[in-house]
Amino acid sequence: AQTVTQSQPEMSVQEAETVTLSCTYDTSESDYYLFWYKQPPSRQMILVIRQEAYKQQNATENRFSVNFQKAAKSFSLKISDSQLGDAAMYFCAYRSPNYGGSQGNLIFGKGTKLSVKP
Amino acid sequence: GAVVSQHPSRVICKSGTSVKIECRSLDFQATTMFWYRQFPKQSLMLMATSNEGSKATYEQGVEKDKFLINHASLTLSTLTVTSAHPEDSSFYICSAPPLGVNTEAFFGQGTRLTVV
Numbered sequence: 001a002q003t004v005t006q007s008q009p010e011m012s013v014q015e016a017e018t019v020t021l022s023c024t025y026d027t028s029e030s031d032y033y034l035f036w037y038k039q040p041p042s043r044q045m046i047l048v049i050r051q052e053a054y055k056q057q058n059a060t061e062n063r064f065s066v067n068f069q070k071a072a073k074s075f076s077l078k079i080s081d082s083q084l085g086d087a088a089m090y091f092c093a094y095r096s097p098n099y100g101g102s103q104g105n106l107i108f109g110k111g112t113k114l115s116v117k118p
Numbered sequence: 119g120a121v122v123s124q125h126p127s128r129v130i131c132k133s134g135t136s137v138k139i140e141c142r143s144l145d146f147q148a149t150t151m152f153w154y155r156q157f158p159k160q161s162l163m164l165m166a167t168s169n170e171g172s173k174a175t176y177e178q179g180v181e182k183d184k185f186l187i188n189h190a191s192l193t194l195s196t197l198t199v200t201s202a203h204p205e206d207s208s209f210y211i212c213s214a215p216p217l218g219v220n221t222e223a224f225f226g227q228g229t230r231l232t233v234v
Contacts (some may be wrong), residue, residue: 035222043156043209045225091161105152106213106223108161 002027004094005110014117015080020067021028021077021112023092031097034068034075035106039089048090051075087116120146122214124226131233134168139197139229141212147192148214152223153185156209165210168195202233 003026013019025034036048049061051068058066063083067076079086089111095106121144133138141151149170154162166187167175174187184206186198195214197204209230215223 002149008136033222043211043230045211045228046164046203047222050222105164105167107164110161 004109008112010113012115023075033095035093036077037091120224122226124223128230136200141195146216151195151214
């Protein structure tokens with residue numbers, strides 16, 4: 001079974017600075033998808049960024065980028081120029097590929113609570 | 119992006135009563151929907167997978183008679199918490215991957231259930 005580990009329960013960053021959230025995972029599959037979700041106090045799950053395992057290039061979305069190390073099974077999230085609105089819980093998630101029409105659920109890490117200091 | 123509507127967003131019910139939570143995909147079809155449960159300050163744990171036209175698949179340890187799931191159409195799945203007890207109080211959230219989309223699923227807004 002696949003597992004996702006986030007070893008940082010809480011992180012803090014100064015506004016405008018850069019912060020990196022860690023995530024490691026365990027799987028025997030060669031193809032899969034990785035995600036970072038943001039959950040603000042409203043508890044709505046918001047997709048931040050996704051990475052297909054077959055792609056070597058790290059995904060980027062504006063101020064958000066990932067460092068995907070497939071061999072090490074590591075998938076960290078870097079937030080640049082941190083803003084107050086970035087404060088939230090961040091969940092790393094794993095998803096198996098879609099075979100035979102079945103669509104896999106997400107396996108989540110325990111989350112990292114990010115605080116942004118003004 | 120695609121929209122998943124979940125309601126109610128909050129519900130308070132008395133112990134022993136049943137509560138129904140709806141999850142609708144508004145602008146796409148979903149043969150599968152996932153129901154998660156999130157305890158305070160914890161992660162999302164998959165409870166069950168809802169399949170249109172067939173029985174739901176429950177995760178180990180989830181009581182299928184307590185958490186009834188019905189996937190009546192390609193756009194609607196419901197979760198009914200039967201004979202609710204205070205320990206069922208939690209945040210329930212659904213997600214639905216659009217048909218043919220092999221990447222992401224979209225989440226409902228979640229339902230905070232409080233059983234008193």
